[in-house]
Amino acid sequence: MDHQYIKDPMAIERKSFEMISAELGEKNGTGLKMDMIKRVIHTTADFELTGLLQFKEGVEDRLLQAFKGGATIISDTNMIKAGISKKMAHQLGVEINCFVDSEEAHQEAQEKGITRSMAAIDIAARLPGKKVFVIGNAPTALYRILELIEQNSLSPEAVIGVPVGFVGAAESKEALWTADIPSVITKGRKGGSTIGVALVNAVLKEAVKDIGK
């Protein structure tokens, strides 16, 4: 059997975004926030997320400036770390860290009697420089970020808080949204690593364009 299919990844992506724009109809628009929404749809094929994504006023510019300034990304899952474009991050001098499987996180979690996801946030908080957190899985990681901010031990540029799940996920995102922190969330249960990655990669793309690389 002869399978006929488009083999040009750029053509596939272009056509996909045209279809997404068309299906968004009157909700379609331009600008970085819209790019972020469309990339999430592209990565999930789930238009319900259009209504679930919430952006704090100006957070997209805050993320853009952070990445143009070479901020460090900290994720709660290795999937997010794997999915963020290494090429674009490298062009911007952006490092991507995930400490959840590190020996240090194991040890610190045991010593403090907390989850490894929480210990991984504590480790990240001690890094120097500007930080953007991307949480796709662990509500406990998101709560830990909020606790450290309240204790003045952490001051992130922005937090992408999109944990998915049935226990604690929605509540943790609601707590982030209530706090005075530049953030992006997905309301309710939906979220996940691919959504976090899509939001980051959309901003990285704009940042790379801005610096003319």
Added chain:
Amino acid sequence: MDHQYIKDPMAIERKSFEMISAELGEKNGTGLKMDMIKRVIHTTADFELTGLLQFKEGVEDRLLQAFKGGATIISDTNMIKAGISKKMAHQLGVEINCFVDSEEAHQEAQEKGITRSMAAIDIAARLPGKKVFVIGNAPTALYRILELIEQNSLSPEAVIGVPVGFVGAAESKEALWTADIPSVITKGRKGGSTIGVALVNAVLKEAVKDIGK
């Protein structure tokens, strides 16, 4: 502010699966196939997938036997590779490979005038031993698997074909479903790396239990 939240990951997972079982209502059931469906819901919070997932008769046992026999997993994305449980894979002697970013795939794609995703499949097809493919992103990777099977250059134990997207994804999964290959697919546009990972990890869990580790 004092944030009250469950900090025991095992308790969170247990409660999550109880909620999923309850919400599935009369669609709820037991067995490995049901475990796979529930883990997909757990990872997406998207109950629509219950109706989109399709399993070829007996594919879950075929996957189980493959993993118990130490088959090699080949994924099209680094996110899938990152998300599959290394601990369980290691206990079973299952290796996880993704060649899409390899130097070899770059070179082979240029030489043959194909996508890197396709070249990565060609490289994987030349590996010795039993293979399970997990495709979460690239329709071209899935079509390449079908082409190699038709050319008798590849005979995988099973294919988890869940690419997400607007151009070619649904068609590629339909082509896989039509072929005489043990497979799991998601009908239509939805799919993605997290879904591929959930399906694999559900089977790995059962396999580890079976071998008594």
